[in-house]
Amino acid sequence: MKRTDSQSIGAILRAFFQDNPRIADKLAEARLLDYWNNRMNRTVSKYTTETFIRNRVLYVKVTSSVLKNELMMNRQNLIEKLNAEAGRNVIDNFFLI
Numbered sequence: 001m002k003r004t005d006s007q008s009i010g011a012i013l014r015a016f017f018q019d020n021p022r023i024a025d026k027l028a029e030a031r032l033l034d035y036w037n038n039r040m041n042r043t044v045s046k047y048t049t050e051t052f053i054r055n056r057v058l059y060v061k062v063t064s065s066v067l068k069n070e071l072m073m074n075r076q077n078l079i080e081k082l083n084a085e086a087g088r089n090v091i092d093n094f095f096l097i
Contacts, residue, residue: 033053048062050097058094061096061097062097068096
């Protein structure tokens with residue numbers, strides 16, 4: 001017996017995420033937080049103690065005032081880089097605590 005309507009797993013997942021955009025957004029948020037905590041510059045990860053996303057805003061607790069100032073100066077570029085890494089527009093702003 002031959003299957004004529006077979007689909008690839010990738011196509012099924014794409015259709016699922018198109019039908020459920022909230023799940024796709026949560027997955028992109030998790031991807032963004034993983035990038036910040038694990039693959040960002042070692043110095044940034046070293047001085048970051050807490051990260052979370054609420055209402056399309058990334059909150060980051062940083063223990064170094066010098067790093068905080070540097071991140072604030074590059075705010076817009078950082079937002080664009082993080083959204084590109086997540087694969088969709090996940091955050092509109094970020095605050096440093």
